Amino acid sequence: MAELRGGATAAGSGSDAAEERIDIDEVLARYDRESAYRRLRGPVGAAVALLAIAFSVFQLYTAAFGVFDARIQRAVHLAFGMALVYLLYPARRSGDRTRLVWWDVALALAAAASSLYLVVFYQEIVLRAAMPTRVDIVVALAALVLVLEATRRVVGWPIVIIGMGFIAYALAGRHLPGFFAHRGFSLTQVASHLYFTTEGIFGIPLGVSSTFIFLFILFGAFLEKTGIGRFFIDLANAVAGWASGGPAKVAVITSALEGTISGSSVANTVGSGSFTIPMMKRLGYRPEFAAAVEAAASTGGQIMPPVMGAAAFLMAEFTGIPYIEVAKSAAVPALLYFTGIFIAVHYEAKRLGLRGLPRKDLPGFWSVLASRGHLFLPLVGIIWLLLEGSTPMKAAFYGIVLAIGASMVHPSTRMSWRDFVAALEQGAKGALGVVMATAAAGIIIGVVTLTGLGLKLASGLVELARGNLLLTMLSTMVTSLILGMGVPTTANYVITSTIAAPALLRLGVPLLAAHMFVFYFGVVADITPPVALAAYAGSGIAGSNPMRTGVIATRLAVGAFLVPYIFVMSPVLLLQDVHLLQVLQMTFTSLAGMFAVAVALGGFMRTHLTVVERVMLLAGGVMMIDPGLVTDLIGVGLMAAVVARQWLATRGYGSRSVAAAR
Template sequence: MSETETKVIDRTDESSKVDLDELMRKYDTEARFRTLSGWQGKMIAVLAVAMSCFHFYTSGFGLLLAQKQGAVHLAFTLALVFLLYPASSKQSKTSGIPFYDFIFAAFGVASAMYLVVFFNDLVTRAGLPTRADLVMGFILIVTLLEATRRISNPILPGLAIVALLYCYFGRYMPAVIAHRGFNVARIVNHMYLGTEGIFGTPLEVSSTFVFMFILFGAVLEKTGLGKFIIDLSLSLAGWSTGGPAKVAVVSSGLMGTVSGSSVANVCTTGMFTIPLMKSVGYEPHFAGAVEAVASTGGQIMPPVMGAAAFIMAQILGIPYIEVAIAAVVPALLYYFAVMVQVHFEACRLGLKGIPWSQLPPIWPLLRSKGFLLIPLIAIIYFLLAGYTPLKAAFNGILISFVLSWLNKETRLTPLRTFEAFQSGARGAIGVACACATVGMVVGMGTLTGLALRIAGAIVSLAKVTPESGLAVALSSIVSLLPGATMAAEAAAAALTKVFTLFFTMIASLILGMGLPTTANFIVTSTMAAPALFLLGVPPMAAYMFVFYFGIAADLTPPVALAAYAGSGIAGSDPMKTGVTAFKLALAGFLVPYIYVYSPMLLFIDVVPIEMVQAIGTALIGVFLLAMFTIGFFKAHMAFYMRIIAFIGALGLMIPGTASDIFGLAVLALIFVVQTAKARMKAKAA
């Protein structure tokens, strides 16, 4: 190990005080698996590798029919969940697998594979299920709910149970959501044998695109890409003002392109970056919050985003690359906001970067391991060239394998490949359970028609009439501005849209506190996003809106899991870390509103000049927003100046030349005032 590497690693000695496994188990339910050895451990390893081999082979040489592919995918998933995850957190994680979990696993596999074995018979008698069909369907529903409870938490299966009960007891519900009700046979038939229940779009995407990209990430991790990304980030940003925090932002954003879990990202890169940030003077709660915000943003960072992005593409019926392209500008705004805030915080505290002598030199680093970035570049090329995400991931894995042999340290030996395939399967089963279970919620919506009723209810709740005081007041205020007028009818429509967006945001955040991001997106895209369609919001903008806020739930107290994981590493107060993370991610809460009102930021109906203006003013707006959250620009900002900065930020983010001019005037005012204040402080010193 070189002297340079030793100096950098010395700064992270504090991380050894943190039990990473315990931290993961505390905040990431998918990390609460059994630690097995002997024949049971080998059996699970072989089963996981077999699952990865099945998906790798079918992605390269031809998928099964969608329902068959999903059934095999689910059979592997249920077997692994029951063998890996105990029924209670109080059970020993090392005492072996109890006999009843083998029984659960057998029932789960049998009920899923029943669809594969008797597929032709089921197709010929579609709509007329036999008793055996319904019994197997009932068994699958029960085992799936239990598996999801074990690997996730009781909230998601609880939501599915409520959906099933609603299907049955619909006639007894209040008039606004009542329906005629369905018997058990009809419900099981719809959920098990139909294509809008368990084996609907979410599981179809999980069994194809999502699994392969998770496997791609696992393979890249085994080549040492994670360490290379951290070293590269240190070389690029470690020397600058507050460099370690910028390293956290860059490395976590890059790691997020190959990992879809906020908590896992925090624990992976945070073990290095958080102690490094603390070592140069950042407060513990701020260090934990920066890592949480940067890691969470990985799910919105192209080219490889969270699993929900693939489902979004499938729902919209468009190539995944279009979703990735649409996410580029919002992701850049998000990370630019975080980067500016950590810079202002470093300036406020007078922090410096890491000396050049303690950083890995960039050119030797790129020469020795720069090829590790080629698979990511190849993925982008394949997607742009029109390949399906499935084929792009397959080719990316092959390229990773070949390139890994260029360096002894990165070589994917048979043992490393086995471990990567095992890790890939383990990383995918949580998503598979969530997608299959939430499929029942989606199936409830299609069976009962509840989705459209909820959309109408949200719009009705948010509706503002032209005669209301709010509409009259808004039209009067706007009319006071030079050259601006607004009728009460237009004001009412504008307020209705704002309130609908706000209620949809709240629904996404609340669901996100208990559901995985993928499940959250599927539920909100089914139940809440249609309300935005009724107001004329483009489908891409509507789905991206709920996608963002589902992810933001990981940073929103009281259940901010990513922030709490960061606080565990930083040794800070969890709630204080969560509140700080919320402040740092404030741009992420405003950006979705921006692209709803200015869809060009998602590359929808682009007018080049207007788009350049929209992006430029949004970046400046984010700059002002950072002043508001940190309270510093050249010198400490008084409270009233921070409020002015926030108002100016809103002006620049709201589409329109008049509001942009107002925001720029605010920026000029703050620049003059803060520059004068900084000079006075310098003279006094």
């Protein structure tokens, strides 16, 4: 997010700008564990940077010339990732982030060796098959411990505790009561299964990370170096900066665009929020509202096609559905999500009487496009490649090539050799959280496949809900939100798709709808109190109350709480088995429905809404989001009645007058 931070401080000068940058780094380090890494200098810093660059070069090489055998590819990927984590992240979050201690160097070497053991002795291990030696088991146990510790450093305790709990479950199965009981496995069996097979640490999640997730993160790093962050901000200012409450609308548009290149809610919030939140406050928005707008909009980046969060790539792999189909299905829900936030922002500005920024202080739309519009080419290229049937890995690789080529079109965006090297380094560092989260998630999946726990929990959820779909969805939502309090979206999705999604499938929910349901609630956990990291990050910039910020952000993001229930009930919203006329009708009525819901929750349209009007709008909005003709007609009728009543009230025909409205 370096480019966005630079853009945010461009208006400042001298020490003020430097102070602003330092504050932003502190906010990132406080709320985003992945940003709390060591800033090393001198020969040590250069050596670590070279290792990160080598990591990116390895990934680019395999993307260009073909990946190795699955276990070798994943083992090398994990060796790079773990080594960098131990070198960059101190054992304690409050530890010294300016120097490297010798024991972390030793741990980095041990971690790399424990993973590369599979590469060096690959043939022997394959021949031994299910008969590991004592050395094999010692290495497997060491690898498990080192993976969990590296995950703790970069991701946090929650997923580590969950992983350890699953391992304990595998060991203690015969001593457990009821349907949780199983025959139990020895430590040797558990270690062997989790390390030597592709159903544990080196399973599908790490496989996806080692192929295309890393490359899409690297793609984002290259795009940032072209100055696309500043371009997004200028473009959003040109489009909406002049409108009522302009800076807040700029925040929504910028975050939606930024979501196409970054899947981190906290990083998005801090990156674009360092620019938009102060602008919103100066215009007259309350600090809590300004921070909530940025947090809600930035969180939506993970559900914004064409490049969604890392969990979306895992969804494609788990379900066997091409990624382009996953992205296409997410288009309408993402549109509804950002529409809801945009409308809430607009009517909050109307309620407060806020104006936009003077047009003379804003960049011109056509001048922005003329000077930097070519930066859209890599995104367009990726979409075209995916539509043409390219694999996500190839699409990401050629997207990087296009980003480099597009930057050369204009001197203002041209990447230097230093920018190129910095992008390789930043891409590798930005991927470390995903690398370790997917490795730790592999432990959970490995235990589930070893013990059959997934089927047991799915059956238990259905039985607990007595076969009621709505109750099953509610319990799944709560599970996803609780996990999301401390587990990144990637790992959250892996756990819930393994445990909760099968319960929905048992009740007849289509495959994509079930997985999209758990994915959505894993994403919005970042703004759902009490632990709402994106909202807390926004409040750190705005100086607002974090809990109130989280509550407002949740209200603004109501679309992410309503829409999943609707697309489970009616998968048409995911563009499944629909024709063009249905798509047009559904999109129009759904957008109108989201308008009604956002206005109802905000409590203001042309004037303040009564309780009855808010209830009518909320009910009508939900009915219009549900893609059915009868529900659409009822919803339109309810909304039309409220709109008419509001119009009459502000014209002096109702019980309220224009003066009252003001």
